Amino acid sequence: MPTDEPTATSRRDLLKLIGLTAGSAALYQAMTSLGYAAESGYKGPIKLEGDPKGASVLILGAGLAGMVAALELRQAGYKVKVLEFNNRAGGRNWSLRGGDTYTELGGATQHCRFDAGLYVNPGPWRIPHHHQHLLHYCRELDVKAFGVNAVVMPPGYASGPHYHERQEELYLVHRGEIEFTFGDKDAVVLGPGGLARVDPATVRRVRNTSDSEEAVYLCVGGAGGYVGRDGRTVGEEAPR
Numbered sequence: 699m700p701t702d703e704p705t706a707t708s709r710r711d712l713l714k715l716i717g718l719t720a721g722s723a724a725l726y727q728a729m730t731s732l733g734y735a736a737e738s739g740y741k742g743p744i745k746l747e748g749d750p751k752g753a754s755v756l757i758l759g760a761g762l763a764g765m766v767a768a769l770e771l772r773q774a775g776y777k778v779k780v781l782e783f784n785n786r787a788g789g790r791n792w793s794l795r796g797g798d799t800y801t802e803l804g805g806a807t808q809h810c811r812f813d814a815g816l817y818v819n820p821g822p823w824r825i826p827h828h829h830q831h832l833l834h835y836c837r838e839l840d841v842k843a844f845g846v847n848a849v850v851m852p853p854g855y856a857s858g859p860h861y862h863e864r865q866e867e868l869y870l871v872h873r874g875e876i877e878f879t880f881g882d883k884d885a886v887v888l889g890p891g892g893l894a895r896v897d898p899a900t901v902r903r904v905r906n907t908s909d910s911e912e913a914v915y916l917c918v919g920g921a922g923g924y925v926g927r928d929g930r931t932v933g934e935e936a937p938r
């Protein structure tokens with residue numbers, strides 16, 4: 699029944715509407731305007747000062763924010779305790795491995811039957827190059843970063859056009875046939891084993907050509923390319 703009651707639109711609803719009607723570029727612009735996707739104003743590591751005199755701090759939540767707060771406060775001399783609601787740290791940063799089970803909010807239980815060593819990150823994948831604060835903690839805590847995504851494309855699925863600021867990418871088709879369109883060049887269709895490398899700034903589209911089968915590709919990202927000839931022999935064996 700129609701009503702004169704004002705209806706509240708959540709920020710999430712508004713951003714979803716913008717994304718659906720105007721596409722990802724407009725969505726990113728809107729998020730930047732609202733302060734959710736802007737470049738970081740990082741000016742170097744923070745240095746907490748003061749005289750805690752044995753003060754204790756209780757932090758709720760062991761996500762990125764809670765862990766960073768704990769690290770900095772502990773380094774500043776506070777006694778820190780972190781209470782986490784879940785039985786794991788990380789918050790939205792989360793890896794699911796073979797043997798894990800997870801019950802979703804609706805009650806459905808998922809069993810991960812991956813082979814040993816395989817995992818999926820259902821949360822964040824990328825650390826954008828301008829997330830300087832986070833990259834600082836990666837260096838400080840010796841977190842190694844190497845990005846490879848395995849992307850499963852449903853039948854007929856086509857990605858929107860996109861490009862990157864710094865990351866060049868190598869695509870390797872694993873299963874199915876995938877059509878790649880780079881910039882204003884003609885589209886190329888690659889099958890299993892097909893490789894394509896693309897510069898960051900090139901606008902690319904990716905499409906599964908099949909209307910009935912999934913396609914799978916690996917995407918390896920890097921900035922600066924291959925490390926070069928830094929291989930070294932071990933022991934007496936002569937270099938080959």
Ligand SMILES: Cc1cc2nc3c(=O)[nH]c(=O)nc-3n(C[C@H](O)[C@H](O)[C@H](O)COP(=O)(O)OP(=O)(O)OC[C@H]3O[C@@H](n4cnc5c(N)ncnc54)[C@H](O)[C@@H]3O)c2cc1C
Nearest residue numbers: 758759760761762763781782783784789790821822823824
């Ligand atoms: C699918 C997905 C993809 C994403 N992709 C990216 C990406 O590619 N790059 C990127 O930079 N960011 C990405 N993000 C965003 C990024 O994951 C979050 O910004 C970041 O992890 C938030 O960290 P946080 O500590 O603020 O919150 P959270 O990670 O949500 O941590 C909050 C923690 O507090 C706990 N908690 C809450 N209330 C209480 C309580 N009362 N008592 C005790 N514990 C409590 C929760 O259980 C949780 O562990 C993505 C997020 C999602 C979900």
